[in-house]
Amino acid sequence: MTAETRILRLHVNGSDVDVAAPSHWTLLEVVRYRLGLTGTKQGCDKGDCGACTLLVDGRARLSCITLAGDAVGHRVTTIEGLVTKDGLDxxxxxxxxxxxxxxxxxxxxxxxxxxxxxxxxxxxxxxxxxxxxxxxxxxxxxxxxxxxxxxxxxxxxxxxxxxxxxxxxxxxxxxxxxxx
Amino acid sequence: MLRLEPFAFAKPQTTDEALALLARHGAKAKLIAGGTDLLPNLKHGLYEPEVVIALSDLAELRGVAVNGAGELEIGAMTTLEEVERAALVRARAPGLAQAAAAVAGPTQRTMGTLGGNVCLDTRCVWINQSHFWRQSLGFCLKKDGTVCHVVKGGKSCVAAASNDTATLLVALRARLTIRSAAATREVAIADFYKADGAMNLRLAPDELLTRITVPAPAPQGTWSGYAKLRPRASIDFPRLSVGVAWTTQQDGTFADATVVVSAIAATPRVIAGIGELLRGRRPDDLAALLAAGEKARSVVTPLTNIDGDPQWRRAMVPVFVKRSFLAGARGGA
Known part of the structure; x- marks a missing residue:
């Protein structure tokens, strides 16, 4: 099957972003390779190690086993997003x-x-x-x-x-x- | 890096819409609930769906309630963390809360659902590997191949049921509500599983598990407990999974008892004759509990299908039967 690319409207680190990504991409892939937020790490890539953990609606979530399409309509926060105008978390x-x-x-x-x-x-x-x-x-x-x-x-x-x-x-x- | 092969993605907003998509795509579709089992398996090439249907927006499939008959009704999309913490579950079926809390690690439990765990695919050290790894061995019976690496000359797949909650739900005689666009049916969970590791669910390609129903506790209470053998206290699948449920007589001795052992074969195994063996004995009588465990050990045969030395896993059966009784707590209305 050929890849089907769609525009996903994600809410990442406080901003709405429109991202063009294949519908089989994980949230981790979109965050790292479309948004350039490489703080979130790609470790085991199958949900065993936690290196890819980010927040979805404030709850910890393994982004390597989350499809990007499933994050539409939810607040995503990466390690970069923990920094506020007052500085580091x-x-x-x-x-x-x-x-x-x-x-x-x-x-x-x-x-x-x-x-x-x-x-x-x-x-x-x-x-x-x-x-x-x-x-x-x-x-x-x-x-x-x-x-x-x-x-x-x-x-x-x-x-x-x-x-x-x-x-x-x-x-x-x-x-x-x-x-x- | 484990890449997914391309597929289309759909996120229906209602259960009816999900069922219509399933009716249309059938075996070419895969459902995704929490994704903690599906995504690793997809990345290993165990399924090749044309479309993945996400159930995450189906709020109507989430939540825990008690119906008019005093039964616990749990929506299939209720997360394992919610099951573990739900006051109704802890009060009425404490062993189920224990089993839910034993699944994987805390982050997986905020994602994974009870319905997903009930439908968890069977596992085997020869199948839960990358496509490259499996290809180098000529694949196996469960997917793409014709040989079994566990049983020499084996013709049927022996991948093991590895879902913690299913063990306990079988012990509690839970029932499952299964819907398709055409019909709704209810099935005893023990009858939902079949002894085929390649596909151990009696679930048609157009069907969706929507609800798990746990019978009302007995008037004097229904006790339940769970124990799990695994190398680490987190993340790992069970190397042995034991769930027990029992009722008591007026004097506190066993009236009836059920022992279920899993992570052995494709289905959770109900050990026959435990009720007769334990009736009249006390739940804190360690000799009686170990006798029940010995009975279980005598009828289960761990294989090299999952990690852990099979002789050791078999020797641990009585220990974990005892521990699951000792972990047991009273569930009441």
Missing amino acids: LLQRTFDEAGALQCGFCQPGMIVAARACLDAKPEATRAEVKEALASNLCRCTGYTKIFEAVEQAVRAGRAAHTNGPASLVGDSAALAGGRR
Whole structure:
């Protein structure tokens, strides 16, 4: 059968985009090879490793086993979309601060899955974080620092909630300054 | 990188529209619910559909409710995460919540559906591989070939049912509602499966599973539990899948009990004679539970169709029968 190319109207990282793509392409292929958002990684390419995790309507989703057509009408957020006008997402900063990477290939998927976890459970415990990240493999086995980075984000989030937004800015400045 | 072969894509907005598409395309169509089983299999070239029909917009097939007869009705498109967390499921069929929670990993469960898991394709180490890998071995009985790499000289496919929830749904005697454009039928889940690994579902190409119905708990409660042997606590398919359901007498001893073992053959296997064996014994009587497990072990024969040494998987049958009873919880109205 010949490929059937269609225009898909996707909503990615806050913007509507029209993308011409074959109807058998996955969301991962469209994000990486049409939109150039290469932060989302192509790992096992069959739903086993979590490197391709992004958010659809705020929930973690494996984009390598999601057809792009199935994402029409839903909000897609990639690792790039976690950055706001105020800068990096808190989890991006704590992963940096905690050194929660070795080769780094799993990191975008880990951060995105952790974002979905904390959005649902801002006070997630270590056990809940481990469970939420159980679809994401780190072949460097750097899990301990990854869990610590998420816990650091939980603590920073709690401090911001208690002390107001100003403390989050201060916290983030401290975090950013920590290693630079 | 695993590429998909081209196909057309349709996303119907109503169940009737989906059924009309199925009636038109029949065996040339594949349905996609959560996609967690279909997409890897498509990428391995196990199916060659001309059109893929997405069920994701069919909100009418989502949700958990209790009907007038006190039965649990679960829409086929309800996600495994929703099944796992639904208060109605946890209260009435706790073993089903356990089985749903045991499927793959958390992200797969936000995508995968109960209907998709019930319809999960059978698995085998010789089939769940890339087209290149399978081609290099001359393919096999399940797809494109004429030999079985598991059973020498085998003429029928022995790929294994690997769906966690089906094991428990068979133990609970669930029923399935299946629709086509022409008719609606209901079937006991045990009769939905047939002993053919190549295609173990009794589902016509124009049919769609729309609802799973779990019978009302017995007046004294219906207990259910699930246990799964797998190398990691996440992601993996079962190397052994055990679901149990039982009722009790006034004194708390077993009245009746059902043990179902899966990830062995193409269908979940109901172990005969467990009710007689356990009647009058206590659910915390480990010797009785292990005796039930021994009975199960004596009639199942793990093959080299899925990962894990077959002798070891067989030796683990009594252990996992015991564990599924110990994991059991009371389901009541």
